[in-house]
Amino acid sequence: xxxxxxIIALVNRNENAFKYLVEKxxxxxxxxxxxQLRNMEDAEDIAQEVFVEAYLSISGFxxxxxxxxxxxxxxxxxxxxxxxxxxxxxLVQRLEKFMPGDKQVKIDxxxxxxxxxxxxxxxxxxxxxxxxxxxxxxxxxRIAFTLNKYEELAxxxxxxxxxxxxxxxxxxxHRAKLNLQKKLVxxxx
Amino acid sequence: MSCLLLKHHLIxxxxxxxxxxxxxxxxDHLANCRSCQELCHRFSGVYNSLDEYPLPEPxxxxxxxxxxxxEDQSANxxxxxxxxxxxxxxxxxxxxxxxxxxxxxxxxxxxxxxxxVASPNTTIDASAWANEFYLxxxxxxxxxLLLNNEN
Ligand SMILES: [Zn+2]
Numbered sequence: 001x002x003x004x005x006x007i008i009a010l011v012n013r014n015e016n017a018f019k020y021l022v023e024k025x026x027x028x029x030x031x032x033x034x035x036q037l038r039n040m041e042d043a044e045d046i047a048q049e050v051f052v053e054a055y056l057s058i059s060g061f062x063x064x065x066x067x068x069x070x071x072x073x074x075x076x077x078x079x080x081x082x083x084x085x086x087x088x089x090x091l092v093q094r095l096e097k098f099m100p101g102d103k104q105v106k107i108d109x110x111x112x113x114x115x116x117x118x119x120x121x122x123x124x125x126x127x128x129x130x131x132x133x134x135x136x137x138x139x140x141x142r143i144a145f146t147l148n149k150y151e152e153l154a155x156x157x158x159x160x161x162x163x164x165x166x167x168x169x170x171x172x173x174h175r176a177k178l179n180l181q182k183k184l185v186x187x188x189x
Numbered sequence: 190m191s192c193l194l195l196k197h198h199l200i201x202x203x204x205x206x207x208x209x210x211x212x213x214x215x216x217d218h219l220a221n222c223r224s225c226q227e228l229c230h231r232f233s234g235v236y237n238s239l240d241e242y243p244l245p246e247p248x249x250x251x252x253x254x255x256x257x258x259x260e261d262q263s264a265n266x267x268x269x270x271x272x273x274x275x276x277x278x279x280x281x282x283x284x285x286x287x288x289x290x291x292x293x294x295x296x297x298x299x300x301x302x303x304x305x306v307a308s309p310n311t312t313i314d315a316s317a318w319a320n321e322f323y324l325x326x327x328x329x330x331x332x333x334l335l336l337n338n339e340n
Contacts, residue, residue, distance in 0.1 A: 022252050030247040040245050049254045126238040177200040186195055188231055
């Protein structure tokens with residue numbers, strides 16, 4: 001089934017077509033969410049939300065990009081929102097530590113060791129170091145870098161997903177690599 | 190100098206993404222520099238650690254959970270009109286008021302312009318009006334009698 005055949009069937013609310021869409025892209029969407037969220041439960045929940053949105057808004061899909069690109073875009077945006085929400089909650093939790101009677105007053109949002117991003121997974125020390133280094137990257141650098149390294153997407157597709165220019169993606173990935181090098185090398189020293 | 194260059198291009202070097210000339214230059218350096226060998230070994234171990242990790246898979250209930258979410262979503266759509274109706278309450282009250290005022294103004298205008306007065310071609314049965322609002326002859330007589338008796 002081609003993308004355009006699939007879209008027509010989805011617009012007509014064909015249940016089999018929707019099932020086909022989910023089966024074809026669930027791994028891709030789930031992995032993309034997982035690489036952004038580093039939490040299996042959140043990744044599954046957000047990946048499901050991606051397909052719910054796909055079902056509800058398929059009539060608005062103009063077919064200017066591939067279905068996979070569109071799904072990636074929804075996945076990245078939804079994951080981004082959850083990361084922001086989690087960061088906000090974390091900030092509130094940490095601020096609560098300032099409440100009288102609590103001796104823990106250290107606030108360090110960038111302290112990666114304080115967070116377990118790979119909940120539900122066994123991980124080596126090396127993987128923890130890398131996860132935390134990636135997590136400390138600025139949002140757009142992190143997204144562009146993970147899409148390139150883990151989803152193995154070309155810069156042009158990343159530009160379409162992030163709705164930015166090719167040169168902006170090149171620059172984001174270049175800066176992400178420099179930052180990662182700096183963080184990892186300083187970790188070894 | 191080459192040690193610094195390698196540190197600056199570590200990821201591209203590991204991924205073989207440097208221009209060939211630079212890549213070869215750093216490879217030569219690496220062959221002779223113990224500290225860069227160690228750094229490169231350690232760095233690539235960490236950098237590639239996630240590639241070796243088996244990715245988790247979505248659960249077996251992935252599709253059925255999406256269907257449940259869609260059902261919840263459509264159930265919520267029935268709640269929406271109720272919410273909207275609540276919002277529309279003041280609007281409806283306003284509309285009702287405006288309609289009332291407009292109708293009364295129109296009615297007054299119609300009365301004032303005399304359009305309710307019978308045109309020459311229309312005959313109004315006066316006795317019918319009288320029958321509605323006044324006593325008939327028998328009733329009048331009865332009333333007269335009563336009044337006179339009282340006097
Ligand atoms: Zn060296």
